[in-house]
Amino acid sequence: MIFLAPHLNIVKLNAPFAEHWIFSASAGIYAIIGGLIFDMACKSKTAGVTACAILFTAFLYFSILTISRNAEWKDEPALYNNTLKYARFPKVLSNLGVYYEIKGEYDKSVKAYTEALDLAPNVPLYHNNIAIVYEKMNNINMAVKHLKRSLEIDPGQPKIIEFLKDLVSG
Secondary structure: OOOOHHHOOOOOOOOOOOHHHHHHHHHHHHHHHHHHHHHHHHHOHHHHHHHHHHHHHHHHHHHHHHHHHHHHHOOHHHHHHHHHHHOOOHHHHHHHHHHHHHOOOHHHHHHHHHHHHHHOOOOHHHHHHHHHHHHHOOOHHHHHHHHHHHHHHOOOOHHHHHHHHHHHHO
8 A cells, every 4th residue: 555555646646547556556465365375275285276276367367468468568659559548648649749750750740749739738848849840841830830839838948949040030
């Protein structure tokens, strides 16, 4: 419970829940289950065989589950898209946009950033990221629009001010 407590959202976190938060917390549950099975195995031979069958079944189940989850963790888009099946987090959409931008898939990148902006329109980073993609696509008007919006939200971005000046003058 000590490891799980910070992730119960008593205090609001940046995401409602993510499975990787409970790995350390699950160790206590597994220790309790292991102790119960060990106690069962020590009581009699029949109970020992039953305990071994339970352990083998659990091992087989979790092995199959782990292998099936590998498809969701095979690469960045698979991981992000799997997460997005359960909730549309702007940060995950932005990360997906960055991935597509790096791969040169600008249309997909714009789509991901646009959805991130629909969910969180006042995050300057998302405006800056989509502006960079628009600049790479030679859509200077859209790049300028997003840079200006970013600066409206947070005027203290000297690199963005410089980038905007270069786009407008260039």
